[in-house]
Amino acid sequence: MHLDTLRHGNFAKLGDAVTDWEQMTKKLAELKEDAESKLKAKADAAKWKGANATVSREFIDRTAAEFADAHTQADSITKILSDTRGELIGYRTQVNDAIKRANDQNLTVVDNHDGTFSVMGNTRPDWSSDPSGKTGATDQKTVDAFVTEIQGILTKATQSDDTAAEALRLLVDQAKYGFSDASYANRDEAAAAVAAAEKLAKMAKKPSDMSLDDIKAFNREMAKYHDDPLFAEKFARGLGAKGTLQFWTEMTYAHAGAKGPELETMKDLQNNLSLTLATASFSDSDAMQGWKKNLLDETTTNFRAPNSPNPIGALGYQVISSLMRNGQYDTEFLDAYRKDVFKADRGAGESNTDDRWVKGYNGLDLVFGDGDGRDPLEGLFDGLSHNPEASEHAFTSKADLDHMLATTRFTDRGESLGRALQSAVTGVGVGDFTSSAPPHSTAQVAIMANIMSAVAHPEGGAELVSKGMGDSFGNMAAAYMPEISRSLASSNAVVFLTNSDEPEGLETADVTRFLSAVSADPAGRAGIIVGEGVYTSGLLDAHLSDPSLFDGSRQQVLDDIGRNAGTIEGIVAHSVADEKVQAVVAGEKDYNDALEKKGDFVKTWLGTGVGYGSVSLFPESAAGAATGAAVGGFAGGVIGLAVDRLMEGQEMDGARDGALYASAKDLYATRDSVNQQTQSSVADALEQHHVDLPKDGTNDTVRRAVNEGWDDASEFLSNTKERPRG
Numbered sequence: 266m267h268l269d270t271l272r273h274g275n276f277a278k279l280g281d282a283v284t285d286w287e288q289m290t291k292k293l294a295e296l297k298e299d300a301e302s303k304l305k306a307k308a309d310a311a312k313w314k315g316a317n318a319t320v321s322r323e324f325i326d327r328t329a330a331e332f333a334d335a336h337t338q339a340d341s342i343t344k345i346l347s348d349t350r351g352e353l354i355g356y357r358t359q360v361n362d363a364i365k366r367a368n369d370q371n372l373t374v375v376d377n378h379d380g381t382f383s384v385m386g387n388t389r390p391d392w393s394s395d396p397s398g399k400t401g402a403t404d405q406k407t408v409d410a411f412v413t414e415i416q417g418i419l420t421k422a423t424q425s426d427d428t429a430a431e432a433l434r435l436l437v438d439q440a441k442y443g444f445s446d447a448s449y450a451n452r453d454e455a456a457a458a459v460a461a462a463e464k465l466a467k468m469a470k471k472p473s474d475m476s477l478d479d480i481k482a483f484n485r486e487m488a489k490y491h492d493d494p495l496f497a498e499k500f501a502r503g504l505g506a507k508g509t510l511q512f513w514t515e516m517t518y519a520h521a522g523a524k525g526p527e528l529e530t531m532k533d534l535q536n537n538l539s540l541t542l543a544t545a546s547f548s549d550s551d552a553m554q555g556w557k558k559n560l561l562d563e564t565t566t567n568f569r570a571p572n573s574p575n576p577i578g579a580l581g582y583q584v585i586s587s588l589m590r591n592g593q594y595d596t597e598f599l600d601a602y603r604k605d606v607f608k609a610d611r612g613a614g615e616s617n618t619d620d621r622w623v624k625g626y627n628g629l630d631l632v633f634g635d636g637d638g639r640d641p642l643e644g645l646f647d648g649l650s651h652n653p654e655a656s657e658h659a660f661t662s663k664a665d666l667d668h669m670l671a672t673t674r675f676t677d678r679g680e681s682l683g684r685a686l687q688s689a690v691t692g693v694g695v696g697d698f699t700s701s702a703p704p705h706s707t708a709q710v711a712i713m714a715n716i717m718s719a720v721a722h723p724e725g726g727a728e729l730v731s732k733g734m735g736d737s738f739g740n741m742a743a744a745y746m747p748e749i750s751r752s753l754a755s756s757n758a759v760v761f762l763t764n765s766d767e768p769e770g771l772e773t774a775d776v777t778r779f780l781s782a783v784s785a786d787p788a789g790r791a792g793i794i795v796g797e798g799v800y801t802s803g804l805l806d807a808h809l810s811d812p813s814l815f816d817g818s819r820q821q822v823l824d825d826i827g828r829n830a831g832t833i834e835g836i837v838a839h840s841v842a843d844e845k846v847q848a849v850v851a852g853e854k855d856y857n858d859a860l861e862k863k864g865d866f867v868k869t870w871l872g873t874g875v876g877y878g879s880v881s882l883f884p885e886s887a888a889g890a891a892t893g894a895a896v897g898g899f900a901g902g903v904i905g906l907a908v909d910r911l912m913e914g915q916e917m918d919g920a921r922d923g924a925l926y927a928s929a930k931d932l933y934a935t936r937d938s939v940n941q942q943t944q945s946s947v948a949d950a951l952e953q954h955h956v957d958l959p960k961d962g963t964n965d966t967v968r969r970a971v972n973e974g975w976d977d978a979s980e981f982l983s984n985t986k987e988r989p990r991g
Contacts, residue, residue, distance in 0.1 A: 266423040268376040268415070272364070274357050279350045283343065290339040342433065345455055349429040356422040360415060367411045372404075374415065382415065384408045428456035435459070435495045435550070458496040461486050466503025472515040473571075480516075481530055487537040491592075497544035502552050506559035510568055510584045513538065517587075517631050517638075518570035531633040536591050543592030557598050560585065564605060579629050579638075582606060583622070586644030587631035593694065594648050599655035606645055607665055615671040618642075636677070642669075646681035649688060651696075656689035660712050670719050673732040683737030686716060691744045702744070704764035713745055714771055721778035723986070730786050736859070738783045739792020743863075745771070746800035750829045752776045753981070760815055760825040762807060777981045780833065781840040787855035788862075790837055795863040795911060797833045801826060802907035802946040809950040819958065820966055823947065827967040830943050831936070831974025832981065838935040839979050843989050864908050903949045910945060940971045 364374045371387045386404055432455035465486055468475060475483065490496035504512060513535075520531050545553060564585065569578025585602065613621035622640045631638030638644065649656035660666045673679035684695045690713040692703040705713075720726045720738070730738060742749065747763030752771040754761060761768075783789035808814050808822045815822055944967050951958055982988060 266419055266426055267378075267380060268360070268374070268382040268419065269378075271353070271357050271360055271419065271422050272376075274353065276350055276354055276357075279346065279353075283347045283350055290343050341455075345429055345432055348453070349425055352425045353422060356418050356425070360418045360422075363411060363415050363418065370407055372408060372411060374411070382419075384411045384415070424456075428459065431459060432456060432495060435498060455495060458490055458493045459499050461490055462496045462499035463503055466500050469504050469512045470508060472512050472519065477527060477530060480534055484530065484533045484537055487541055488533070491537050491540040492544055494544060494548065497541045498548045498550065498553055500541060501545040501556055506556050507563055507566070509542070509560070509588075510563055510566075510581060513588060513631070514568040514579055514584055515570045517633075518573055520633075521630055523633060528633060535588070535633050539588045539591040541592075542588055543594045546595040546598045557601075561601060561605060564609075575628055577625060577628075579626065579631060580641070582609065582641040583626070583629065583631055583638055586641035586648070587638035589644045589648030590632070591647075591651075593651040594655070596652060596655045596658070599648060599652055600658055603645060603649065603655070603659050606641055607659075607668075610642060610672070611665075611668055615668060616675050618672045619675050640676055640678055642672075642676070643678045643681045646678065646685040650681070650684035651688070651694045653688045653692045653694055656685045657692075657706075657708060657712065660686065660689050660715075661708055663715050666712065666715055667719060670716075670729055673729060673734070677733075679729075679733030680737075683734030686712075686734070687737040687740050690716070690741055704766060705745070705748070707767045707770070710748065710765060710767035710770035713741065713748075714775070716741070717771060717775040717779040720782050721775040721985075726778070727782035727785070730782050730789060735783060735786025735789035736792065738779075739786070739789035739796075739859075739863075742780065742783060742789075742793045743796020743799070746796050746833075749776050749780070749833065750800070753829065753832050753977075754825070755828075755977075757815075757817070757821065757825045760804070760808070760822055761829065762804060762814060773981075774985045777836060777985045780836045781982060781986065784837040784840040785844060788859035790841070791856060791859035791863045793837055794834065794860065795867060795908070797830060798907050798911045798942060798946075799867055799904055801830045801943060802904045802949070805943075805946050805950045806903040806953070809947075809956050810954040819956075823963065823966050824970045827943050827970030828974035828977070830939055831971035832978045833974075834935065834939045835975040835978025836981060838932050838975075839982055842932045843982075860911070864911060867904075867908050903946055903953060906949050907942065907946050910942060936971070936975050939975070940968050943967050943971055 367374050367384060372384055373387060374382060374384050376382050386408070465483060468479065468483060501509065516531070516534065520527060523531050546557065560581075563581040566581045567578050568581065568584055569575065586606070610618055610621065618640075622642075626639050629637060629639050632644075636643060649659055660669075669678075669682055673682060688694055690705070690709050692705070692709060693700055716738075720729050747761055748765055748768055748771050750761040751758040751763070751768050752773045753776065758769070780793060783793060804826050805823075808826070809819070812819065944964050947963060947967055948960075950956070951963075
């Protein structure tokens with residue numbers, strides 16, 4: 266900044282701009298509140314059908330989010346402008362004070378109008394008559410001191426001005442259409458993020474120079490800023506697309522076989538780098554658009570460390586996917602990358618996918634932890650599992666879905682594929698406890714129906730469960746209990762409340778075979794059991810607290826819900842009994858552990874009030890208000906009590922004496938537990954909502970209904986699959 270620019274700076278216009286932005290921020294805060302409390306709240310409560318269920322609802326959700334982002338961006342701009350204005354005024358005061366003090370000592374400070382300034386003494390005849398020369402020497406020291414002081418002030422002012430300008434440009438460029446959600450309290454905060462990115466990008470350009478201590482320091486800084494949009498973009502751009510992939514390739518080569526503290530440091534680095542790049546992917550600036558395009562152009566590039574003796578390094582596909590395992594990447598970017606990877610994978614066929622990605626890369630290890638990163642589909646699927654929108658896009662094509670499911674027989678990608686499928690059909694990212702599950706869309710139900718059809722296929726479909734997807738299949742079944750219940754209902758399907766856009770979108774035969782197949786996996790079975798228990802208790806809570814939800818008697822409601830509980834858990838129990846008893850006993854501990862894990866998981870999202878399955882399992886009443894356990898008070902609510910009982914009372918225990926007896930004993934013990942669980946949930950709901958129904962008669966209704974459903978389950982299975990005799 267030039268001397269005269271700061272010295273005579275008139276910051277009135279900047280002050281006016283700050284005032285305007287303050288007023289804008291205040292207005293946007295009001296609009297944000299209206300959008301959230303009125304527009305979105307009413308949209309969430311509406312009974313959408315047809316195109317409105319997807320197009321209109323999504324538009325309103327995005328509009329409300331844009332108002333929130335607009336307020337955040339305006340608030341950040343206001344604070345950066347205000348902070349910068351205050352700093353510049355302070356520097357102006359400092360420089361003018363320094364010039365005044367210089368004048369008091371007969372020194373003149375002038376702007377040379379070329380970016381420099383001069384400090385010189387005023388001409389006085391008596392100075393030259395001083396024989397000692399001390400005055401002149403002292404004056405030179407004084408001149409130098411003022412030069413240093415004024416230059417320091419100008420440097421700080423320039424830094425304040427330049428960093429504010431860069432932060433504002435980055436902030437505004439983040440979103441080509443709409444607004445950025447980047448939030449900063451002042452200029453210093455934004456400038457610090459940008460400076461940190463520049464520093465780390467510079468370090469990453471020379472990975473061979475980074476010691477383990479350097480990497481730890483790198484990690485600490487990146488852990489602090491990986492969610493910061495300006496930091497993430499500046500780092501990615503500073504390193505470049507190809508440079509980013511080269512950096513990670515060299516890091517994995519240099520630290521191959523890491524153990525102990527070194528391994529943990531490298532795991533942290535992979536996590537932090539993944540999260541940073543995920544944040545950067547959301548920027549729509551021209552520079553980042555170019556970065557993302559350049560990254561996709563490197564998918565077939567051979568990346569290797571300069572000192573590696575092996576000419577075969579890692580494909581760009583493999584490096585990119587190894588950095589997708591953590592964090593949520595932008596949907597458009599994931600869509601583009603996924604289409605490219607899917608095309609390459611389909612080109613190899615189903616049985617040759619392992620040859621396509623693994624053979625020839627035997628020495629490759631791009632992942633510090635599980636797996637080796639050779640199969641890029643594993644990392645991609647993990648990336649999709651954190652972005653429900655992108656994962657839904659990935660599996661809308663039945664051909665793509667069928668191909669990916671078929672490849673699990675020849676690869677190790679089943680577990681990561683299961684997580685991606687779970688995200689696609691539930692609308693909630695795996696591990697996300699902060700987002701409320703949206704009602705199932707028509708597209709999501711169609712994907713779920715295709716998955717069920719694939720698993721139900723008599724030619725080896727059930728084998729998919731053993732390919733690492735059983736846990737996810739169980740979670741998916743839990744989230745789809747409303748649609749599953751309707752598909753199995755012989756009458757009064759409307760009893761089974763749901764917000765699903767396609768409540769009757771599942772085929773009965775496929776549902777039956779799917780539940781049966783998933784029951785063979787301990788974690789999958791636990792998911793079904795917990796999901797059914799949660800849905801049944803939620804339904805009872807809803808109907809007994811609001812009789813208007815069903816145009817019929819309460820006895821009919823209890824009968825239908827009890828029968829459904831018996832049918833679903835009967836399918837599971839009969840399927841387990843049909844298997845070899847030794848296999849069942851061997852999986853006993855796994856089932857107990859999974860049941861506890863699922864129960865803890867459910868209680869976590871019950872405690873937060875949002876999360877996996879919360880909307881799809883707990884629909885709204887006819888009046889539009891959330892029903893029963895769908896509102897507050899989860900800790901002591903009907904559902905919470907049901908989960909506690911389920912975790913305490915339905916665990917398998919002990920070895921079995923005889924094969925046939927053990928199978929029958931387990932079967933009837935399970936039926937009794939379903940009866941007890943359902944009756945207890947009825948009692949909890951009656952007590953909580955002060956409903957007066959005769960206890961013995963109510964329990965008898967539920968008992969008979971569960972038993973009838975239990976018998977129905979055996980018939981469902983016999984009608985859809987071959988079963989053992991005896």
